[in-house]
Amino acid sequence: MDQLSTVFGALADPTRRAILARLTDRDLTVAEIAAPFTVSQPAISRHLKVLEGAGLISRSRRATARPSHLEAEPLRAATTWLARYQAFWDESHDRLDALLTAMQEGRITP
């Protein structure tokens, strides 16, 4: 699987997206990440492993608590991926909107 697929696989889970959102403020330990969730700490650890595998987070090897750090670049690649396609259709459909208005006002005849 290429990296983008791995990233999207990791982002497909709502708990993992929530973990990423929490890491935008600062680096957090597993215990800190797990605190607001109803799922167990081992379950959070498994999610962190998936996020780390996708390159979305990195974990310190030095500190025993191994705080997690959000890695921005794979997320940026993931947003850019769809953004260019989205931009194509956004601009096309905005132009279509204007054309439909002109057609309905009779400014364009069949």
Add this chain to the structure above:
Amino acid sequence: MTTTRIIAEPGVPFIDLTREFAAPRDVLFRAHTDPQLLVQWLGPRRLTMRVDRFELRDGGTWRYTHRDTDGTEYGFHGVFHGTPSPEGILQTFEFEGAPGHVSLDSLTFEEREARTLVRIHSVYQSVEARDAMIQSGMEGGLNEGYARLDELVAHLAPVA
């Protein structure tokens, strides 16, 4: 403000697009099938669109090109399956820059109270082929300027 929603789920070779327009569906159908109208909206403004063929019937073929400001041309072609009608259009779609990667696109026009919801369901031969299509952004070099991390993070809804 209406926006175009595009969904590309991981693991399945589909792209689903929806967009609502303030016009009845026969007007939408004309805008999608009259080549003189089509060239006025399909694609970003900086690309010049030319329709070479548009045979609006079962088994009819279509081909168009988008020309960039630097003269680069991107060709696309396909075949209509079934007679295109205001209810919908079923067609194959192939980017000539990636020959053999043919998708099957179904367009439907649903009218409600003088507004029309356009849906496009595209089926690719594999997830990889779909992802490559999305990666190209339809054709290369589209502006990527506004893809910002903070936009995505704003969409990362926390779970309760």
